[in-house]
Amino acid sequence: MRIDRPQGRRLFIARLSYEGNSFGPLTADRAAFERTEWVRGEAAVQRAAGTVWELAALPEFRARHPDWALVISRCASAIPSGPIDDTLFDAFFSEVMSDLRAALAEGPLDAIYLSLHGAAITHTRTHPDLDLLRAIREQCPDVPLAATFDMHGNLPDEIGPLLTLGASYRTHPHLDMSELAARTLEGLVLCVKQGLRTQACLVNTGILLPSINMRTSEGPMRRLQEAALRVESEPGVLCASVLGGFPYVDALHTGASVMVYTRADQDPDGALARQVAATLVANLRAERAAFFVSLPSASEGIAQALTSAESGLIAVNDSADNPYSGGASDTPAALAALVAADPLVPCVVASFADPVLVAHARRIGVGVRFEARIGATHGTLFGDPVVVHVVARLFTDGDYRGTVGLLGGLDVQCGESVVLTLAQRPNVKIIVTSSVDPAIDPAFYRLHGIDLAQERLLLVKGKNHFRAGAGKLCAQIIDIDAPGPACLDVSVLPFRVLNVSARNAVTS
Ligand SMILES: [Zn+2]
Known part of the structure; x- marks a missing residue:
C-alpha cells in the first residue's frame, strides 16, 4: 500500500463517453467521434473548458493538487447512435493500453481515472467499458482506480470490485457531469493519500425503466437520487449511486443498478456497503411503477x-x-x-x-x-x-x-x-x-x-x-x-438477446 509520496504523484486519465442503442440504425465510426470528441493530452482539457462535461473538472483539480501530474490518454465521445465500429473501438482500446504501459514504464502511477458512460456497445462487444476496465485492472491490480458513469449506464455487478471508487450523475438533464468528476477525483486523492481501501457493492436489478420519466426536477428519479445523497452522508460511505439504465441495449446486463463504495477501515467485511445497496435497491423497486407514464401519440x-x-x-x-x-x-x-x-x-x-x-x-x-x-x-x-x-x-x-x-x-x-x-x-x-x-x-x-x-x-x-x-x-x-x-414501450422493439416480457415479469 502506497501511503505517502508527497512529490510527483501521477494520475492517468482516459475517457469513453458513448451510449449505444441496439436499434439505432447508424454505426458510431471514427468520423462520428471526430465530430464530437477525439482528443488526447492537453487538447482534451482545452476542449472541455467552460462546458458541463467531466474533464472540465481538471483545471480546478490541478489548482488544488499542484503535486499531481496528469497523464491524459485518448478521450473520446460521440453523440449516441447505434453500436461503435469495432475497428474504431479496438484502436481506442489499444491506444489507451499502450499509453498506460508507457506511463508505467516511466514510473509508478498513483491513480487512474476513467470517464465512462456505461452503456457503450460495439457490433461484437456487449460491454466495451467493462472490457477496458478488466484490462486496466489486470495491468494495474493495485493502483487506485476510479470511474464515473452516466445515469443511463447499464452496469454489470462485476464492475463494482474492479474499481476503487465508482459513481454516476445525480441530475437529468446531466448538468452535474464535471461536479461528479471533481467529487470522484477528490475521493480518489483521499484514497491515495490515506492509503484507503474500499468495499464495493454493485447490484444490477435487471429492471428496465423508460428514460422519458427520469428527470430529476421531479418524480421517481429525483426521490431516488435524494435517497442516494442521504445515505452517502452516513459514516463510512464514500459514494452511493442509483443508475436508471438504458433499456435500448439488447444485452443481458441491461437494467437499472445501484453502486455503493465504503471505507474498508470502517466496513472491513463489506456489510455496510451491502446494507446501503440493499436499501437503495428496495427504493428502486418501490419506485419502479412510478417511472411508467403514458404519452399521447x-x-x-x-x-x-x-x-x-x-x-x-x-x-x-x-x-x-x-x-x-x-x-x-x-x-x-x-x-x-x-x-x-x-x-x-x-x-x-x-x-x-x-x-x-x-x-x-x-x-x-x-x-x-x-x-x-x-x-x-x-x-x-x-x-x-x-x-x-x-x-x-x-x-x-x-x-x-x-x-x-x-x-x-x-x-x-x-x-x-x-x-x-x-x-x-x-x-x-x-x-x-x-x-x-x-x-x-x-x-x-x-x-x-x-x-x-x-x-x-x-x-x-x-x-x-x-x-x-x-x-x-x-x-x-x-x-x-x-x-x-x-x-416508450421497449417491448415493441426487435430484441434478440433480452427477453423483455420475461424480464419485466421477474422484476416487477
Ligand atoms: Zn444519460
Whole structure:
C-alpha cells in the first residue's frame, strides 16, 4: 500500500463517453467521434473548458493538487447512435493500453481515472467499458482506480470490485457531469493519500425503466437520487449511486443498478456497503411503477399543441427519435402527423439528418419547388418516408457554437444543412442536416435563421436534455410517443438477446 509520496504523484486519465442503442440504425465510426470528441493530452482539457462535461473538472483539480501530474490518454465521445465500429473501438482500446504501459514504464502511477458512460456497445462487444476496465485492472491490480458513469449506464455487478471508487450523475438533464468528476477525483486523492481501501457493492436489478420519466426536477428519479445523497452522508460511505439504465441495449446486463463504495477501515467485511445497496435497491423497486407514464401519440400531441391555451412557443417532443437516446433523426411518423394536421401557425421541425436530401436541395437551389422524401432513409422499420413538395429557403455550413446545457461552450458541426418549407404551407419549416444534431441549442436555430420567439410549434426530436436547452424558451412541452428506436414501450422493439416480457415479469 502506497501511503505517502508527497512529490510527483501521477494520475492517468482516459475517457469513453458513448451510449449505444441496439436499434439505432447508424454505426458510431471514427468520423462520428471526430465530430464530437477525439482528443488526447492537453487538447482534451482545452476542449472541455467552460462546458458541463467531466474533464472540465481538471483545471480546478490541478489548482488544488499542484503535486499531481496528469497523464491524459485518448478521450473520446460521440453523440449516441447505434453500436461503435469495432475497428474504431479496438484502436481506442489499444491506444489507451499502450499509453498506460508507457506511463508505467516511466514510473509508478498513483491513480487512474476513467470517464465512462456505461452503456457503450460495439457490433461484437456487449460491454466495451467493462472490457477496458478488466484490462486496466489486470495491468494495474493495485493502483487506485476510479470511474464515473452516466445515469443511463447499464452496469454489470462485476464492475463494482474492479474499481476503487465508482459513481454516476445525480441530475437529468446531466448538468452535474464535471461536479461528479471533481467529487470522484477528490475521493480518489483521499484514497491515495490515506492509503484507503474500499468495499464495493454493485447490484444490477435487471429492471428496465423508460428514460422519458427520469428527470430529476421531479418524480421517481429525483426521490431516488435524494435517497442516494442521504445515505452517502452516513459514516463510512464514500459514494452511493442509483443508475436508471438504458433499456435500448439488447444485452443481458441491461437494467437499472445501484453502486455503493465504503471505507474498508470502517466496513472491513463489506456489510455496510451491502446494507446501503440493499436499501437503495428496495427504493428502486418501490419506485419502479412510478417511472411508467403514458404519452399521447404524435397526432394527439400535435392536436394538443395546436389547441393549447398557452401563449408562446410550444414544443412537441418526438422522444422516440431523440438523438441523445440513439435516434438518427430519421423517423417519419411525427412529421407525417404534422403534415396531416395542416397547421396554419408558424412551425419548425428539428430536425432530419439526410445528407443526400441536403445535396439534392443544393443542386436545385433556393426558391424552387421540388418533391422530397423525408425520413426513413435507414429503412422503414419505424414508418415510410413522408413525401411532400418543398422549397429550399436557406443553406448553412452547419457550424455553430453551443450556448447552454450539454452543448454550452462546444463547437458543433452538423454538416451542410438546409431549411425547407412546405410548398403549400410555407409557415412550416423543416431543418435537414447532414449529420445528426440534437437540436437542443438555441444557436442551432439561429444558425438556420429561425427566431424561436416568433414560432408557435416546435416539433423536435428531443427528450429530456432538450429541457436544459431550447426547452427553456418554451411555454409548454408536450412529450409524445411515436415509432422509433427510443420509444416508450421497449417491448415493441426487435430484441434478440433480452427477453423483455420475461424480464419485466421477474422484476416487477
Ligand atoms: Zn444519460
